[in-house]
Amino acid sequence: VVLCFTTSPFDTAVSSAASYVKRAGGLGVIVARHPVNILRPCLDDFPCVVVDYELGTDILLYIRSTESPVVKIQPSR
Structure with a gap:
């Protein structure tokens, strides 16, 4: 290997x-x-974003601390 x-x-x-x-x-x-934050299809053009563990934890903390969390998915510039 x-x-x-x-x-x-x-x-x-x-x-x-x-x-x-x-x-x-x-x-x-x-x-x-x-991990690179790029948008790419997973299944049937379903968008996927690759993040590292640190950013994933930040997103989880945001979800837990916000009554109505919001997400916007788009390719980076």
């Missing part, structure tokens, strides 16, 4: 790393990268 680090925000970096490791005879790959 190979551990790779990437700064690329694109999922192709993950698939490329896996392809190279497999061709070299590796049994698996772990790709470490900073």
Whole structure:
């Protein structure tokens, strides 16, 4: 199993790393990268946003501290 680090925000970096490791005879790959806040489809064009644990905790605290929490999902600029 190979551990790779990437700064690329694109999922192709993950698939490329896996392809190279497999061709070299590796049994698996772990790709470490900073989550990027990009909008991408999950299922049937359902939007997804990738965040890290710190931001997820901030969102949870906001939900718990606000009577009517509001969310706006859009691509970053």
